[in-house]
Amino acid sequence: MKFGTKAIHEGVSPDSATGAIMTPIYQTSTYVQEGVGNHKGFQYSRTSNPTRSALEANIAAIENGKYGAAFSSGLAAIDCVIKMLSPGDEVISTNDLYGGTFRIFKTIFEKYGVKFHFVPMGDLSAVEENLNENTKLIWVETPTNPTMKIIDIVAMGKIAKSNNILLGVDNTFATPYLQTPLDLGADIVMHSATKYLGGHSDVVMGVLVVKDEGIAEEIYRIQNSSGAICGPMDCFLVLRGIKTLHLRMREHCKNGKEIAEFLVKHPKVDKVYWPGLPSHPNHKVAKSQMRDFGGMVSFTTVGDKLEDALGIVKKAKLFSLAESLGGVESLIGHPSTMTHAAIPKNERKVAGITDSLIRLSVGIEDAEDLIADLEQALN
Numbered sequence: 555m556k557f558g559t560k561a562i563h564e565g566v567s568p569d570s571a572t573g574a575i576m577t578p579i580y581q582t583s584t585y586v587q588e589g590v591g592n593h594k595g596f597q598y599s600r601t602s603n604p605t606r607s608a609l610e611a612n613i614a615a616i617e618n619g620k621y622g623a624a625f626s627s628g629l630a631a632i633d634c635v636i637k638m639l640s641p642g643d644e645v646i647s648t649n650d651l652y653g654g655t656f657r658i659f660k661t662i663f664e665k666y667g668v669k670f671h672f673v674p675m676g677d678l679s680a681v682e683e684n685l686n687e688n689t690k691l692i693w694v695e696t697p698t699n700p701t702m703k704i705i706d707i708v709a710m711g712k713i714a715k716s717n718n719i720l721l722g723v724d725n726t727f728a729t730p731y732l733q734t735p736l737d738l739g740a741d742i743v744m745h746s747a748t749k750y751l752g753g754h755s756d757v758v759m760g761v762l763v764v765k766d767e768g769i770a771e772e773i774y775r776i777q778n779s780s781g782a783i784c785g786p787m788d789c790f791l792v793l794r795g796i797k798t799l800h801l802r803m804r805e806h807c808k809n810g811k812e813i814a815e816f817l818v819k820h821p822k823v824d825k826v827y828w829p830g831l832p833s834h835p836n837h838k839v840a841k842s843q844m845r846d847f848g849g850m851v852s853f854t855t856v857g858d859k860l861e862d863a864l865g866i867v868k869k870a871k872l873f874s875l876a877e878s879l880g881g882v883e884s885l886i887g888h889p890s891t892m893t894h895a896a897i898p899k900n901e902r903k904v905a906g907i908t909d910s911l912i913r914l915s916v917g918i919e920d921a922e923d924l925i926a927d928l929e930q931a932l933n
């Protein structure tokens with residue numbers, strides 16, 4: 555089956571009691587048992603809930619995995635992955651990680667004795683130099699936020715496999731429509747379903763997908779033991795979102811391309827970060843592992859002045875000033891004062907997060923209108 559068919563049909567079937575075509579929102583904590591030990595597969599909703607099970611099966615299918623697990627947020631999903639490790643274990647990760655992931659690694663799990671190395675993953679030797687017998691996990695995010703660096707998942711998978719360690723990929727920015735890391739050598743795929751999977755800026759959720767039964771059992775054990783599950787209403791919303799993921803992503807990619815090309819030509823714009831541009835430093839790797847290039851675009855202005863960026867952000871009307879991404883509506887953000895403000899200025903500069911850097915989550919409105927809005931904001 556192809557992607558759109560799977561997105562709409564996998565994991566769901568008409569309700570056996572009523573024939574309802576939409577998966578019901580099973581707003582229940584417990585399930586009546588016919589006799590001791592005689593139940594219909596559900597006993598308590600922390601452990602499993604039919605609406606959640608449908609979503610978990612659906613997301614597993616579109617990621618080309620076997621087992622899905624849904625959590626109360628993207629960070630709760632990452633929390634579960636790190637809880638598979640033990641004190642003394644080490645993790646190698648990208649140095650321009652999503653801020654919340656960096657925070658949970660540094661301020662929560664370091665206290666429990668897990669060690670993290672943050673390295674520039676464009677350079678494979680930087681990864682290899684940090685490997686030792688305690689390394690248990692390589693954690694990759696690609697494309698990265700906000701400068702859209704692309705990390706070679708196949709290369710990371712080879713390093714992980716030959717050293718017998720797990721490879722986890724945060725696939726939030728690409729979505730399974732553009733990139734399926736389990737096909738490229740990853741063991742675990744993670745999403746903030748808050749973003750493109752939900753797609754309508756109305757839910758916070760995280761998911762994990764794996765192929766291996768042993769890893770899945772460990773994830774379900776932690777999901778049930780730590781209890782960071784999501785409610786059935788949220789599962790319903792994300793299931794509904796995924797039904798149009800392929801349609802939305804086509805529009806996000808098309809608009810992303812038009813806007814990146816508009817920005818490249820604009821005299822006031824300096825750098826443009828979008829992996830689909832042939833001038834993007836990782837364009838070749840992007841082409842080899844992604845089916846298209848998405849709707850996240852960042853840019854800087856000539857002279858790199860803070861006040862220019864703040865002026866553009868203020869004047870934009872269709873692009874709403876907000877954190878987050880992946881919804882149908884376009885958003886604009888200023889990483890150095892918003893999402894990445896907690897990072898010291900020199901470190902920001904090294905990562906390319908300069909004063910004038912602006913990040914766009916390009917929505918699925920009509921490209922002409924979006925471009926006209928950026929044009930008036932830039933002038």
Ligand SMILES: *Cc1c(COP(=O)(O)O)cnc(C)c1O
Pocket residue numbers: 627628629630652654655695699724726727745746747748749758759760
């Ligand atoms: C938003 C985001 C997260 C965190 O997910 P939440 O749902 O906000 O907890 C993790 N990784 C990436 C790349 C994100 O964009």
